[in-house]
Amino acid sequence: MAGRIRDEDVQAVRSALPIDVVVGDYVQLTNGGGGEYKGVCPFHDEKSASFYVNPAKGVFHCFGCQENGDTIAFLMKIEHFTFAEAVExxxxxxxxxxRYEEGGYSPRHQQGERTRLVEAHKVAAAFYQEQLASAEAEIGRRFLAERGFDEESARTFGVGYAPAGWEHLVRYLRGKGFSDKEILLGGLASQGQRGGLIDRFRGRLVWPIRDIAGEVVGFGARRLREDDNGPKYLNTPETPIYKKSHVLYGIDLAKKEIAKSGRAVVVEGYTDVMACHLAGVTSAVATCGTAFAEDHIKIIRRLMMDNASYRGETVFTFDGDAAGQKAALRAFQDDQKFAARTSIAVSPGGMDPCDLRLAKGDEAVRELIDNPVPLFEFALRSAVARHRVENPEGRSAALEEAAPIVARIKDRSIQHEYAVRLAGMLGILDEQFVVRRISQLARWERERQQNPRANGQQRRPDPAQPVRPARPAFVLNPRDPAQFVERELLKLALQHPDLVSPAFDHYGEDEFPTPPYTAVRRAVAQAGGAAYGAGLADFTSAVREAAPDDQVRSLVTELTVEPVRSRRKADAVYAGEFLVKLRLLAVDRRVAEVRAHLQRLGTRAAAEELHAVQTELWQLQQYGQQLRSQGAAAL
Structure with a gap:
């Protein structure tokens, strides 16, 4: 059993990699103000960026789905790592x-399963690359050269060659200390008929498939010989580290350009990705033996920071044949999951980017990508082209097929424009007839989505989805002025404890009457108080550890990440304002309580009791006046 990683090593890892650097591999982050960054949440679909990262505190928080934690927690959630795998x-x-508690420096048998599989793929990739220089691999080098790729190009993309024998890689990996179980589990070999392991890829060109962080998690292999009876392309099977719907070939090379330019180019094959990158289109990626689907969309959206306020562009390139058009129309089905524009680029001769580069050069590839057709328009023209619109029956059939396409466009102004354009494509003079028909279909679609039960589509819990902890019964109201004061002062105590101490530590829990905020105030006190926190590099971690449960820990992270609402930089003056505001709210509440008590006493109360209550009321009123006139000096 793996030993426990030493606490000091875990802390060293946390300190060495800032959280914004780690998260930045998965999400495009922009300035969120107050020393924080924001982006589109990778854990749920959203229209506006509500995912915040605080580098100073080393935490993240999504105000939409409430996911939060530190750098290690982020990797555990997004990659489904164990704690040890994330640290490794x-x-x-x-x-x-x-170093592990059982002693020794990172012995291989102690490493997590995923770490071992990734390491095996790294070693396999190096083995394949080395084999590309062998005499046997001449056929592979010739294949690459015929498609315009030289030795340097192959090296850039890590292209290798799998020898034709049965167990070349298996023996090599065994020699590097990997077990048969690991080799088989990673999809690098399969079980032979006689019980032994045989290489999965044999006599083929091999492309390493990397995840967004640059780790090799699988391979794609291309058939080279006529006597190879396998498929043209053979990919790694589903494994603990490789899910084909979760990876895009070339994403490790393209992610920075996608984030920078706001444009992603989706092509069909490995050589198309190579051709695009070598031609200067460095935002190109490809799926790995599967259709472009929702999980791929999520990867691109996070990188483009694709939300309601930002409109990037995704360009699909497909072959001009029937299969390519079908693929394009499948992509259209997912179009509305983007806020970005989606377009399709089909070369006049139906050539893919690799063939186009070979025939007409790099400039032709760049021109193809720079002049795409909107996917809406391509889908419409494809639908209309299947009918004989020169006669009434054909126009009617084309309208019935194309109208639902336009009705699915969410942007009303674009929807109207395409409705008019569709009328022109069909030769229907009464444009308003087409517009009304599409508006009707759009309305029915909205009603169907708003009331899925009416269509027998009642949603059931998905057993594959993790069950989130129950939210607090008390619902926070950010528009409540009193709650806002509590929230802002707690944010100051967590983010800038030096600005509110020592006064903050003299505030009682009763001065934070909102139950979730009461719990956070208690956790601050149990962590040593704001005065103690002012001397710590990371007070938030101490407060999180003092929190009684995950709900309070989540709220602590949320308050740590949420920017302070000051228009200027948070300073002692701003902190003093909220210290006074919270105390005033407490005083006013007590004044109301004492007045109510005084009214209940009436004239029948004993003189001493009546005098005591009146004195307290007078003292409270005087203190309130001092707070209003003197501010923080009266605290």
Whole structure:
């Protein structure tokens, strides 16, 4: 059983890799104000960016789905790592050698399963690359050269060659200390008929498939010989580290350009990705033996920061044949999951980017990508082209097929424009007839989505989805002025404890009457108070550890990440304002309570009791006046 990673090594890993650097591999982050960054949440679909990262505190929080935590928690959630696997991934990136409680320096048998599989793929990729220089691989080098790729191009993309024998890779990996179980589990070999392991890829060109962080998680292999009875392209099977719907070939090379330019180019094959990148279109990616689907969309949306306020562009390139058109129309089905524009680029001769580059050069590839057709328009023209619109029956059939396409366009102004354009394509003079028909279909679609039960589509819990912890019974109201004061002062105590201490520590829990905020105030006190926190580099971690449960920990992270609402930089003056505001709210509440008590006493109360209550009321009123006139000096 794997030993426990030493606490000091875990802390060293956390310190070595800032959270914004780690998260930035998955999400495009922009300035969120107050020293924070924001982006589109990778854990749920959203129209506006509500995912915040605080580098100073080393935490993230999504105000939409409430996911939160530190750098390690982020990797565990997004990659489905164990704690040890997340630490090991970060340690490898930071070049830190981990020590385990059982002793020794990171012995291989102690590493997590995923870490071992990734390491096996890294070794396999190097093996394949080395084999590309062998005499046997001449056929592979010739294949690449015929498509315009030289030795340097192959090296850039890590292209390799799998020898034709049965167990070349298996023996090599065994020699590097990997077990048969690991080799088989990683999809690098399969079980032979006689019980032994045989290489999965044999006599083929091999492309390493990397995840967004640059780790090799699988391979794609291309058939080269006539006597190879396998499929043209053979990919790694589904494994603990490789899910074909979760990876895009070339994403590790393209992610920075996608984030920078706001444009992603989706092509069909490995050589198309190579051709685009070598031609200067460095935002090109491809799926790995599967259709472009929703999980792929999520990867691109996060990189483009694709939300309601930002409109990037995704360009699909497909072959001009029937299969390519079918693929394009499948992509259209997912179009509305983007806020970005989606377009399709089909070369006049129906050539893919690789063939186009070979025939007409790099400039032709760039021109193809720079002049795409909107996917809406391509889908409409494809639908209309299947009918004989020169006669009434054909026009009617074309309208019935094309109208639902336009009705699915969410942007009303674009929807109207395409309705008019469709009328022109069909030769229907009464444009308003087409517009009304599409408006009707759009209305029915909205009603169907709003009331799925009416269509027998009652949603059931998905057993594959993790069950989130129950939210607090008390619902926070950010528009409540009193709650806002509590929230803002707690944010100051967590983010800038030096600005509110020592006064904050003299505030009682009763001065934070909102139950969730009461719990956070208690956690601050149990962590040593704001005065103690002012001397710590990371007070938030101490407060999180003092929190009684996950709900309070989540709220602590949320308050740590949420920017302070000051128009200027948070300073002592701003902190003083909220210290006074909270105390005033407490005083006013007590004044109301004392007045109510006084009214209940009436004239029948004993003189001493009546005098005591009146004195307290007078003192409270005087204190309130001092707070209003003197501000923080009266605290």
């Amino acid at each position: 991934r970060m340690a490898a990136q930071a070049n830190i050698t981990l």
